[in-house]
Amino acid sequence: MAEPILQLVGLSKSFGALKATDDVSLDLRPGEVHALIGPNGAGKSTLIHQIAGTLKPDTGTLRFDGRDIAGLHMAERVRLGLARTFQVSSVALEFSALRNVMLALQARQGSSFRFFKDIRSDRTLTEPAMAVLARVRLAERAAVPAAELSHGERRLLEIAIALATGPKAFLLDEPMAGMGPEGSKALTSFLAGLRDEAPILLVEHDMEAVFALADRVSVLVYGRIIATGTVNEIRRDPEVRRAYLGDGA
Amino acid sequence: MARETAFNIVLSVLLVAAPVATSLLGEPFYVTLATRIAILALAAVGLNMALGLGGLVSFGHAAFFGLGGYVAGILAVHAFNMEPMFAGIPGTKLMPVIWLVAIVACALLAFVIGAISLRTSGVYFIMITLAFAQMAFYFAISWPAYGGEDGLSFFVRNNFPGIDTLRPLSFLAICYGLLGLSLVFFHRLQHSRFGSALQAARQNETRLAAVGIRPFHVRLAAFVISAAVTGVAGALFADLNRFVSPSMLSWQMSGELIVLIILGGVGRLYGPVAGATLYVLLEFALGGITERWQFFLGLILLGVVLFARGGVIGVFAGRPRHG
Ligand SMILES: Nc1ncnc2c1ncn2[C@@H]1O[C@H](COP(=O)(O)OP(=O)(O)O)[C@@H](O)[C@H]1O
Numbered sequence: 227m228a229e230p231i232l233q234l235v236g237l238s239k240s241f242g243a244l245k246a247t248d249d250v251s252l253d254l255r256p257g258e259v260h261a262l263i264g265p266n267g268a269g270k271s272t273l274i275h276q277i278a279g280t281l282k283p284d285t286g287t288l289r290f291d292g293r294d295i296a297g298l299h300m301a302e303r304v305r306l307g308l309a310r311t312f313q314v315s316s317v318a319l320e321f322s323a324l325r326n327v328m329l330a331l332q333a334r335q336g337s338s339f340r341f342f343k344d345i346r347s348d349r350t351l352t353e354p355a356m357a358v359l360a361r362v363r364l365a366e367r368a369a370v371p372a373a374e375l376s377h378g379e380r381r382l383l384e385i386a387i388a389l390a391t392g393p394k395a396f397l398l399d400e401p402m403a404g405m406g407p408e409g410s411k412a413l414t415s416f417l418a419g420l421r422d423e424a425p426i427l428l429v430e431h432d433m434e435a436v437f438a439l440a441d442r443v444s445v446l447v448y449g450r451i452i453a454t455g456t457v458n459e460i461r462r463d464p465e466v467r468r469a470y471l472g473d474g475a
Numbered sequence: 476m477a478r479e480t481a482f483n484i485v486l487s488v489l490l491v492a493a494p495v496a497t498s499l500l501g502e503p504f505y506v507t508l509a510t511r512i513a514i515l516a517l518a519a520v521g522l523n524m525a526l527g528l529g530g531l532v533s534f535g536h537a538a539f540f541g542l543g544g545y546v547a548g549i550l551a552v553h554a555f556n557m558e559p560m561f562a563g564i565p566g567t568k569l570m571p572v573i574w575l576v577a578i579v580a581c582a583l584l585a586f587v588i589g590a591i592s593l594r595t596s597g598v599y600f601i602m603i604t605l606a607f608a609q610m611a612f613y614f615a616i617s618w619p620a621y622g623g624e625d626g627l628s629f630f631v632r633n634n635f636p637g638i639d640t641l642r643p644l645s646f647l648a649i650c651y652g653l654l655g656l657s658l659v660f661f662h663r664l665q666h667s668r669f670g671s672a673l674q675a676a677r678q679n680e681t682r683l684a685a686v687g688i689r690p691f692h693v694r695l696a697a698f699v700i701s702a703a704v705t706g707v708a709g710a711l712f713a714d715l716n717r718f719v720s721p722s723m724l725s726w727q728m729s730g731e732l733i734v735l736i737i738l739g740g741v742g743r744l745y746g747p748v749a750g751a752t753l754y755v756l757l758e759f760a761l762g763g764i765t766e767r768w769q770f771f772l773g774l775i776l777l778g779v780v781l782f783a784r785g786g787v788i789g790v791f792a793g794r795p796r797h798g
């Protein structure tokens with residue numbers, strides 16, 4: 227089996243008395259979608275924050291692409307190829323969709339300390355940025371300020387920005403949230419194609435999307451992983467059914 | 476966008492035409508007024524890079540304005556008395572050299588202040604920058620070698636090769652030249668990759684980090700550049716008055732620069748120019764009538780903050796748009 231690109235061992239994080247992450251070990255392998263499911267408040271976002279670098283774990287190790295990333299700033303992790311989207315869209319609201327993507331491209335090119343050249347006519351930024359927007363079908367909305375995009379369009383813009391950073395792995399925190407059935411379906415088929423580019427650690431509430439996309443599923447309850455397996459194994463697991471899926475699943 | 480450009484052009488023409496015309500009519504006083512506008516605008520263009528583009532409300536830019544002033548004053552006095560400074564380095568009366576020294580000194584000071592204060596944000600950042608400027612203020616007051624509380628006078632304005640700086644219009648031209656350069660620089664910066672990252676840091680620093688750019692590095696660079704520009708303005712201000720004093724380092728001075736930008740339009744290219752023009756004209760028009768002219772300034776500022784967030788330029792040209 228291929229070496230995992232991302233590996234968590236014994237990660238723990240407490241907020242006061244609350245153990246939001248409790249001895250979590252998990253990995254992400256090349257070419258796979260690994261879904262992370264669990265009830266609200268289980269600690270899914272907290273886990274993503276620790277992998278991405280917005281939160282510091284209390285204990286445990288974090289390896290990405292062969293190196294220990296626990297001490298790295300979020301921006302350095304992104305430059306190593308760890309791209310993430312936020313559960314609540316987080317973009318530069320005054321910038322157009324295009325300029326948001328261009329920002330990611332300039333970071334990837336390692337060239338943010340250029341003070342004179344006008345980026346509006348810089349085709350090494352505008353052209354690849356348009357190409358990325360076209361991939362998520364936002365090309366016609368390129369010039370619209372992010373603040374004026376619809377909720378669904380902003381979700382797509384987040385994914386476009388993540389794509390533009392040139393990732394080796396994606397961390398997607400509930401990308402379908404608030405997308406509606408049509409939008410979820412379109413996004414599901416888009417993500418299905420994305421796994422060949424880079425594996426995806428997918429936090430998602432939409433079970434239809436999870437069962438359609440995931441190669442493996444991990445179930446998080448009260449900060450602990452109670453089961454990891456294929457979609458079929460997880461569907462059959464009695465503990466998971468009791469704790470989370472309910473009888474209808 | 477087009478209306479903002481039109482506004483900028485009209486203001487530029489007025490700022491050149493008015494002092495030249497009145498000077499020809501034998502009223503050189505207005506030249507001094509215009510020079511004050513140019514210098515304060517230049518200082519505020521510097522601050523506008525940090526505050527307007529980066530959202531860094533520095534309440535300590537007087538430290539750089541004053542440092543630039545003291546650089547000019549100290550170099551000039553040593554040159555005049557023909558006594559070397561520390562380590563045998565001679566003084567100088569050459570403006571370009573003075574500006575260069577001011578730029579380097581302010582950049583170094585800003586690097587230190589920024590490296591510490593930019594670890595905080597919001598009201599803490601405001602307070603730490605203020606604290607540093609206050610330290611500079613009290614240092615200048617208690618340092619007798621260069622005048623202490625009384626300040627430092629030098630008797631002849633510094634030189635610029637090929638220009639008679641003692642002619643008010645010539646000195647005004649130098650100030651306008653530097654102001655123009657700073658505006659070109661600001662405009663390029665605003666639309667550069669760096670400017671994009673800096674504005675993103677203001678809008679959403681988590682987003683900036685999540686594309687792979689560390690907000691701290693971008694802000695520190697902006698703070699240093701911003702301080703250097705304000706420092707050059709301080710050197711010019713010293714030359715205008717042939718005098719530097721700790722008041723250039725006071726918190727009132729820092730506040731004045733912020734007020735100028737808010738009056739004119741935060742983050743707008745000509746915001747500092749419009750703000751400085753309004754400020755100096757108000758001071759001139761009302762200052763003659765009442766010592767309490769700042770009361771009226773307060774009223775106007777209140778009006779701008781409550782009803783015209785974009786400042787004077789916002790009133791004429793509406794909201795800015797990013798590409
Ligand atoms: N910064 C924080 N401080 C204190 N408690 C937090 C913080 N962030 C999350 N929590 C708590 O940690 C638990 C897990 O939250 P979260 O990771 O957002 O869950 P999920 O994404 O699975 O819905 C929740 O009980 C939440 O209230």
Ligand SMILES: [Mg+2]
Nearest residue numbers: 270271272313
């Ligand atoms: Mg969550």
